[in-house]
Structures are given as structure tokens and as C-alpha cells.
Amino acid sequence: MKLCEFIRPASLPAARDNLRELGAKGMILAGGTALHFMQDHTPVTAVDITRLGLSFIKHEGAFYNIGATTPLADIQRYRAPRWAMHEICRRISTHQIRNISTLGGNICRVFPWADLPVVLLAMDARMVIYSGKETEFPADEYFKTQPAKRFLGGDILTSVKVPALQAHHGFGSIKVVRTEASFAMVTIAARLELDGANIKSARVAAGSAIPFPRRLPSVEAALVGREAATAVFQEAAGKAGADAPWRGREGMSPDYSRHLAEVSILDALERAATFARGRAE
Amino acid sequence: MSQDPTANFKQVNHSVTKVDARQLALGKPSYVADFAPADALVVKMLWSPHPHARIQSIDVSDAEKMPGVKAVLWHGNVPRIAHCTAGQGFPEPSPYDTFMFDTKVRFVGDRVAAVAAETEEQALAALARIKVKYEILQPVLSIDEAMADGAPVIHDEPEAHVPIPIPYEPKKNLVARVGCEAGDFEKGLKEADFAFDDTYETPYAQHCPIEPYVSLAQIDSAGRIVITTSTQVPFHCRRIVAQTLGIPVQKIRVIKPRIGGGFGSKQEILLEDIVAMFALRTGRPCFWQFTREENFRTGRTRHPIRVRIRAGVKKDGTITAIGMDCWNNTGAYGGHGLTVVSCCGSKVLPLYRCENIHFLGKVYYTNLPVGGAYRGFGATQAFFGMESTVDKMAEAIGMDPLKFRQLNHIKSGEGSPVFAALGEGKEGVPMTVGSCALGECIVKGAEAIGWKNRADWRRKSGRYRRGIGMAALMQGSSIPHIDMGGASIKINEDGSFNLLVGATDLGTGSDTVLAQIAAEELATTTDKMIVYSSDTDMTPFDVGAYASSTTYLSGEAARKAAADAKRQILHTGAEMLNLPEDQVVCKDAHVQSRDGQHKVSYSDIACYSLYSKNQYQIIGTASHITQKSPPPFAAHFAEIEVDTWTGNIKVLKYVSTIDCGTAVNPALCEGQTEGGTLNGISYALTEQYLFRNGRMTNASFTDYHIFSMRDKPPIQAIIVPSYEETGPFGAKSVSEICINGPAPVFGNAIYNATGARLNEFPFTPEKVLKAIQAVKR
Numbered sequence A: 001m002k003l004c005e006f007i008r009p010a011s012l013p014a015a016r017d018n019l020r021e022l023g024a025k026g027m028i029l030a031g032g033t034a035l036h037f038m039q040d041h042t043p044v045t046a047v048d049i050t051r052l053g054l055s056f057i058k059h060e061g062a063f064y065n066i067g068a069t070t071p072l073a074d075i076q077r078y079r080a081p082r083w084a085m086h087e088i089c090r091r092i093s094t095h096q097i098r099n100i101s102t103l104g105g106n107i108c109r110v111f112p113w114a115d116l117p118v119v120l121l122a123m124d125a126r127m128v129i130y131s132g133k134e135t136e137f138p139a140d141e142y143f144k145t146q147p148a149k150r151f152l153g154g155d156i157l158t159s160v161k162v163p164a165l166q167a168h169h170g171f172g173s174i175k176v177v178r179t180e181a182s183f184a185m186v187t188i189a190a191r192l193e194l195d196g197a198n199i200k201s202a203r204v205a206a207g208s209a210i211p212f213p214r215r216l217p218s219v220e221a222a223l224v225g226r227e228a229a230t231a232v233f234q235e236a237a238g239k240a241g242a243d244a245p246w247r248g249r250e251g252m253s254p255d256y257s258r259h260l261a262e263v264s265i266l267d268a269l270e271r272a273a274t275f276a277r278g279r280a281e
Numbered sequence B: 001m002s003q004d005p006t007a008n009f010k011q012v013n014h015s016v017t018k019v020d021a022r023q024l025a026l027g028k029p030s031y032v033a034d035f036a037p038a039d040a041l042v043v044k045m046l047w048s049p050h051p052h053a054r055i056q057s058i059d060v061s062d063a064e065k066m067p068g069v070k071a072v073l074w075h076g077n078v079p080r081i082a083h084c085t086a087g088q089g090f091p092e093p094s095p096y097d098t099f100m101f102d103t104k105v106r107f108v109g110d111r112v113a114a115v116a117a118e119t120e121e122q123a124l125a126a127l128a129r130i131k132v133k134y135e136i137l138q139p140v141l142s143i144d145e146a147m148a149d150g151a152p153v154i155h156d157e158p159e160a161h162v163p164i165p166i167p168y169e170p171k172k173n174l175v176a177r178v179g180c181e182a183g184d185f186e187k188g189l190k191e192a193d194f195a196f197d198d199t200y201e202t203p204y205a206q207h208c209p210i211e212p213y214v215s216l217a218q219i220d221s222a223g224r225i226v227i228t229t230s231t232q233v234p235f236h237c238r239r240i241v242a243q244t245l246g247i248p249v250q251k252i253r254v255i256k257p258r259i260g261g262g263f264g265s266k267q268e269i270l271l272e273d274i275v276a277m278f279a280l281r282t283g284r285p286c287f288w289q290f291t292r293e294e295n296f297r298t299g300r301t302r303h304p305i306r307v308r309i310r311a312g313v314k315k316d317g318t319i320t321a322i323g324m325d326c327w328n329n330t331g332a333y334g335g336h337g338l339t340v341v342s343c344c345g346s347k348v349l350p351l352y353r354c355e356n357i358h359f360l361g362k363v364y365y366t367n368l369p370v371g372g373a374y375r376g377f378g379a380t381q382a383f384f385g386m387e388s389t390v391d392k393m394a395e396a397i398g399m400d401p402l403k404f405r406q407l408n409h410i411k412s413g414e415g416s417p418v419f420a421a422l423g424e425g426k427e428g429v430p431m432t433v434g435s436c437a438l439g440e441c442i443v444k445g446a447e448a449i450g451w452k453n454r455a456d457w458r459r460k461s462g463r464y465r466r467g468i469g470m471a472a473l474m475q476g477s478s479i480p481h482i483d484m485g486g487a488s489i490k491i492n493e494d495g496s497f498n499l500l501v502g503a504t505d506l507g508t509g510s511d512t513v514l515a516q517i518a519a520e521e522l523a524t525t526t527d528k529m530i531v532y533s534s535d536t537d538m539t540p541f542d543v544g545a546y547a548s549s550t551t552y553l554s555g556e557a558a559r560k561a562a563a564d565a566k567r568q569i570l571h572t573g574a575e576m577l578n579l580p581e582d583q584v585v586c587k588d589a590h591v592q593s594r595d596g597q598h599k600v601s602y603s604d605i606a607c608y609s610l611y612s613k614n615q616y617q618i619i620g621t622a623s624h625i626t627q628k629s630p631p632p633f634a635a636h637f638a639e640i641e642v643d644t645w646t647g648n649i650k651v652l653k654y655v656s657t658i659d660c661g662t663a664v665n666p667a668l669c670e671g672q673t674e675g676g677t678l679n680g681i682s683y684a685l686t687e688q689y690l691f692r693n694g695r696m697t698n699a700s701f702t703d704y705h706i707f708s709m710r711d712k713p714p715i716q717a718i719i720v721p722s723y724e725e726t727g728p729f730g731a732k733s734v735s736e737i738c739i740n741g742p743a744p745v746f747g748n749a750i751y752n753a754t755g756a757r758l759n760e761f762p763f764t765p766e767k768v769l770k771a772i773q774a775v776k777r
């Protein structure tokens, strides 16, 4: 993209109007960091949405509601009970990028390496989209295909509702990198719901060594109803090969990516189980 | 106990502030790009998309008509003069196999045609309009393919030749061959109780200076070309640009401002001929800066080298034979090929006492990125093989590898036949080691890493296993009888001095180090030095910043120039004090009588000599060549943790000890040690050139992983002083040696953790995992 003009609408409806008028010539601009990866030179008008009051984190009952233009650095710094989003944000790129890069930017145009879609899939988050009125979409539906398509008509992501983890819920994410600021070789997130020693429900998602972030249904199926134990996690992780086409990254083979994903799933599940069991007081 | 010779130093061996610190911290215009005038034309190059092809035709007519385009260069409109882009002593020990533009392209990223236009966009648009027809030739994409019978000939042009009598057979893709023998290698092998024969592979890497290659050329009012450029070798640059353009040296002035890192990459003339040619053609300032992608693809790299080590050891620890065979892939052009492979032998083999030595290095062209000078210069590659085998020898005889090194490493007063046999393009210089604190480096490093707690890998289990590894290292300081550095120093009215040096500070701090040396000699303070480096019109000659030479060689030139000025200061001071010259000394920026009763300041001496009586300019000038290349020594240690499920390596602690003689500026010395070590750590663990059909597929910092501060493991730099009598105030060198350690240290540590021995790096998790899986317990 080549930014040729810049407008800063005063309200959400005005922003939507601007975008609808501009059509293909308009582009929502949040942190603007993704432009680095969008290197075609199509001329566009940037519609800046960073001054529309969409930068916030609110605890609203069963959810944390995170505004779409909240910088990753703010999410990284935020702390509250049953909150787990800071962990992955700390691992995304550099301080400088996290200071400007937004939650919305990360999930409205999803790059294969993106970490947040994986976490939001595992967390069963809900995306709130403004199209004259606000509508909620569950993560499974939202990330079925490239979300960027949803926004071509001028709609705007306004916030993301991340469920606050319940007492018997646990969450774990693993991002395997070559260097601290690099893209993940694999990125895995898991949410477990325990019922005593057993797993009541499981959501496991992966990204980066596969074409697009997704949940791993065979892995999840191998967990539900079974004991939350290493042997079970290991067996379930071994199903990852069936769930996604693993690709080689960084000069390493597809087999290695799959193997790394399996180990990372196991690690993420161990973390989630520990989280769910809680600290021994 | 002998007295510490550095005890009375007031400038040297003190961490004074860098002379350029303030200007850099304040962001003052300092670098090449800061000096590009607003009306400078922007240069862009059309690069070859093919690894090996003949250009059948080029049509630049459309490009020439594009808006803003002022000139287009291609092989049809520039002189065809065979030259070498490597900035080395003259005549170079490298082939003349390069032309400004050629009718053949030899790697992805080779020059095809260049445009100078008013804006970058216009230049890029014009490039897109250049029509090129290629005849695709079979590419040579590995050193094995290059060596094979009937391999495609990469340099079939008749002009390719070497300017000095060294082996060069382009029809066989052979760029150079060098070797030496001492004693009887085969006999030595037979006498051994244990013999070893291992082949190691070392990879490509790029230097990744934060400032990419960048050059600016302008025509001054006298019609001369002024090239402001990010270079390590301003004087070689002037000579090579003159040669390439076919114009006299007199027509060119090269200015080196502050440099944002080089590490060897800027010991090469890759942009300057083009900006100079455009400036001549257009009369306009012409500016060219590589993108990061261009830096990776077209910039110089570290030569990938295959190193075969054959060695024999007796049960008592005596090394009976060491043989090293190196096959060096120099890529599409041969600059530095011979010298890099020579240094595989000359900077590594002398480290261990052994009477029977064999060395053979061969260098081959391929259609891959071009190798060049890179910190460590062959020693880095060879030490990986050598130090891995040294650990194996120790294990075979059941000796602690640390003790084995202590038993065998070279010591003060000892020589090696290799010093005399292997030079750079000619025989070397016989030499015995003067200062050597390697023994102490090993002891201090071992203590810092906790060597005594190191356990055998067979006693380790579980997913995460820790291992400790070490390596002993050496390098050189300058190239004896080849390198030359000059300096001049003159006094000003306030007792300050202009120190003019040809030596090239490229961010290393050498301006500060040379100022400290001159100030120490002159008995004044470093802040009185106004250092100017380097400008071919203004400063004396110096070969430039390479071969770990600046402190040792150019430092001695600066010291001698200061001594020359001091002689004059004493003369005038004595005259002013009415005392005989042998009754006065220099102290604290004054000339004073021996009893300190009478004194006159440098400022008064300067004013007297400039304005009052018997006027003359107090100016000292000197040049220096070295008679030997005293090795700095180092012992490196690391503790790592291997995830045996994924193959991932975590560096828990790294200890870099260094004997660089006197550390002229200990803070800068630690900086070099830490920086070189970190540079070596990412080379060993994460840096790699990935190729598809000869094209690098990861030419960006997104995909090519260098360690940044975020990744830095705890590194403990320990300076272990020695005093090198032949160096300025006891100094040797520090900048290169530290990069040699991490690859062998990690290789040995992985073995110590898991029993897996890897003969190639980077130690990517997949390779490590495979090696672990192959270990039989």
C-alpha cells in the first residue's frame, strides 16, 4: 500500500461513512505497522481510527472487553484476576512495535505468523464489529477465513471480548522463536476446563507453521473426558499432524515443524492444567 | 615480581570517553547519508535475477527517457577494466575478475545496469523499463559442483588474471591454492595412539552493520571527484576507483566520515565506482545506499568453508600431527579468497605445539553470494574444526579438555613453522610469540564458568540437559611486512593537537585509542587531541581497518608521530627555559626542568614557535610497518541448556577472556569483546543464508536472525593483561578474535550436555535434535 492521503474522522459513524465513500481506495489505519508487510504500491487514503476512543481494557462481568485500537504494550502491562492476555503480548516483536501495534490491527488482517488469533481462538473470544450497529462474532466464525474480507465494506472492529478465566479454567500459550523479536516457528495456545482430575473441555489452537491460524479438533477430541495428565497430553499432541498441513520454517523441514508443534502443544497443555489447578495455597 | 609496565600510564589503559561520543549521542550529522545534499541524484541498480547467465542484449532507451532520469550505466557505455573489489595491499593477492559492468552475470544480485534519477521512485520506475535478454547458463550452486570435472566455467572472460604470481585456474573455477608442510605429517599420524579425521562445514553469514553500504560522490569546484563513503579502506578505495574508471588517483578524494559498523564488509569497493561514474557523467552529486536486501544479496559475506582436520595424539597428550584441508567457497568473485583461506591455517595451526603439520587451502568460484573479509577472517571457520577435534583428542586419551589445552598451547618464547610458511599472498614472517597470557585466560575463564562442576554427558538425563564447553583461540595483529599506517600530529596555540590518521574508525573507537596513545606519548591528555580520520587529501596513508591492525600498527604510527612532535616540543621548551635539551622533560602538558622548578606550557611553546622566535610548525609525522603479527589470545567458555525434545539451545552464561596486550581503553576493549562474542553467538546459533536456485530467500532482518540486546545471554568479558613489547604501550589487538569462540564452544557444550557431536552449524534445533536422536547411550 502507498499512503497518499490521510484523514482522521471525529466519530465511529463518520469513519464508517468515509470508508464507504472511499471504497477500495480507503484503508483503516491503526498502528500502521502492517504496512511493512503490504508492499504492493496501490495508492490508498488512510482513515485513522486511533482517536475514536477505542483504546481501553474494561472488566465487564464474565469478559474483559479490549478496545480495537488498544496497543499491544497496554495489554502486556495490564494485570487483573483471571487474565492471561499479557503473556503473549510480551512475546510479540519489539517494545517499539508493541507501543504502536494494536489488537485490531493484529486480527483484522491476519498474517500466517500472527499470535493473537491463536490465543483468541483458544480463549473463545468474541469480536465486536461496527456496521452502523455493533454485532458480536465468536472467534471460530471470525477466524474461519481471512477477516480482512469482512472489512471491505467499511465496517470496523471496535473491541474484542475475552472471557475471564473461571476458577477451573486454565490457559497456556507457547511461542517458539529463533530470536526474541522474530516470528514464531510455531505458536500454540490452549484453554482447559477441568472437572476434578479430568478435562471437561479443551480448546487448542495453532499458528505460524500452518497456512492460517486454526483450532486443532483431533487434539481437542483426544483430551475431553480424560485425565489431565502428561501421558494424555502427549497422546493428544501426537494428533496435531492430522489437523493441519505443517510447513517447514526457517530452513527446517515440515516434519520438524510438526514435531515442534507437538512438543509445544504438550507444554501449553501442561501450563494450562497447572493454571487450572491453581496454586496450592 | 616485575613492576607492572602500565602502572604509570595516565591515558593508555584508562577508559576515557570516546572522542566522538558527544556528536553521536546528540545525533549531529556524522554519517554519509547525513551529508547527501537535497539535490543529489538517487542511484539504483538493476540486479541479476539469475545465478549464471550471459546478457544477450540490453535496451536502456526507454529508461533513459523516463522522467527524472539523468543517466543510465551499463556494460555498453562504461570502460571495461578488469579489477578486484577487495580493498587489500597492492598489487592484490586476489584475481582481477570484476568489471564495472559485464556481459555476464554470475550470481543473483550481480550488477546489470544502473540509473541515476532525481528521486528514488523515478530511478526504480526507470529500472523497470530496462529490457534485458539473458541466455541462462547452468549455475554452480555448491563447492562440490564447482570442483567437479566438466563444471561450468564461471570466469571464462579472457581478462581474468591475478596480478601477482599465485595459483589461479579459472577454467577449473579454482581461485587460489595455498599450502604448507612442516615435519612429516604422515609419520606423525603413524606415531599417534589415536588418530582423527573429521570434516566440518561452516556457513555463509552477513556482517549486518546497522548502516548499510552507502556512498556519495560530488564534483568539486576544481573538477575533482569527492567521494564520501562508508568504507574501511579509504586509500584502497581511491586507488580502485581510479583504476576502474581509468582516471588518475589525483582526480579523486575519498572522505570517510563516521561509520555505522563494517566488520569487514566495507573492506570492499562496491558502490564507489558507480557513484563516481554518475557524478562524472551528470556533474551532479550522486547518492547510493543499499537496502537491507541488497546488503544481504550483493554485499559481501563470510566464506562458507569445509574444514577437514586430521590429527594424531599420544596417550600422554602429545599432539603428533595436525593436518588441515580447507575448501573455500568464494562465490562469484574471488576477492579475499586466498587470504581468507591462508588465515584458516596461519591463525589457527600455531596455537598448539606440534612438529608435523600439513595445511592445504583451496578456493573455488560458485554462482552464490560473494565472500569477503569478515571479522575472524578464516580463523572463525577453521577454529570450529580445530577446537572440536581438540576436545575429541582429549576425550580419547581420557584427559580433561582444559588440561589438554594447557598442556599443548603455544607459550611466550615459542614459535611455529606456520608463521614463516603462511603469509597473505606470499610467505609469512618467522616469529616467536612475545606476550601470551592464554594460560591465565584459561584459568580465569574456567573459574568464572564453574568448570570444575562439569560432568560427563553420560551422567545426564531428563529433557533439559546442561553442558559446558570451551575453546582456546588466537588471531594476529596486522599483516607483517605488508600493512602500513601513517600519522601526523601538529600543535596549536592552546596546546591542543591535530592528530591526522589514515586509520579508519568504523565505530570501533580507534580514533579514541590512537588519541590516547598519542596523548600518553606527549604527556598530555586525550581531550587535547583533535582527531581526523580519514581523508585521502588530508591524512597520511593507511591501509585501513582490517587484519586487527589499527591499534597495533596505526597506534604505533601515532605513537611515533607523537614522539617526533615531542622531540620538537622539548627542543623549543628547552630554548625557552634556557636549559640544555637533555635537562628537560615533558610532564602534564608542560616542558619542565628535571627538578620541576622551571616549566613552560605546551600552549606557550606553541605560541612561541608559531609567532615569537625561530618560528616553525611543530609537527610530527611517522609511518609504521610491522615486523610481526603478535597474536592476541582468548579462552572462551559457555554453559548451555539443551532442550532434548526440541533441540533448542539456551545460552545460560558465556565467559570471554581476552589477552590483547595492554587494553588501551578497557571499556572499549570490553565492548569489542562482548560485541564480537555476541556476533559469534548468533553466527553459531541462528544466522543462515537460505537459498532457492541460488537466490537467497531470507534477505531481511525479519528472516535472517542476528542476536540483539533482547537475546543477549549474560556475557562476562574478562581482560587478562599481558605486555607486548613490540606494540604501542604493550598493546596487541582485540577486534576479531572474539567471534571465533562461540561455534566451537557450543559444539563442545552440546556434546558435553548430550553426547551429540555436530560437525556443522548454525546449530538449528532440527540439526541438534537429529544429532541427539542418533546418540547411542
Ligand SMILES: Cc1cc2nc3c(=O)[nH]c(=O)nc-3n(C[C@H](O)[C@H](O)[C@H](O)COP(=O)(O)OP(=O)(O)OC[C@H]3O[C@@H](n4cnc5c(N)ncnc54)[C@H](O)[C@@H]3O)c2cc1C
Pocket (backbone or CB within 6 Å): A027, A028, A029, A030, A031, A032, A033, A034, A035, A036, A049, A068, A069, A091, A092, A093, A097, A100, A101, A102, A103, A104, A105, A106, A107, A108, A109, A111, A113, A114, A115, A116, A148, A151, A155, A156, A157, A158, A181, A182, A183, A184, B702
Ligand atoms: C517487524 C514486525 C514483527 C512483528 N512480529 C509479530 C509477531 O511475531 N506476531 C504477531 O502476532 N504480530 C507481529 N507483528 C505485528 C503484526 O504483524 C501487525 O503488524 C500488527 O499487528 C498490525 O497492527 P497495527 O495496529 O499496526 O495495524 P495496521 O497496520 O494499522 O492495520 C493492519 C490491517 O488491519 C486493518 N485494521 C486495523 N484496525 C482495524 C479495525 N479496527 N477494523 C478493521 N480493520 C482494521 C488495516 O486496515 C490493515 O489492513 C509484527 C510487526 C512487525 C512490523
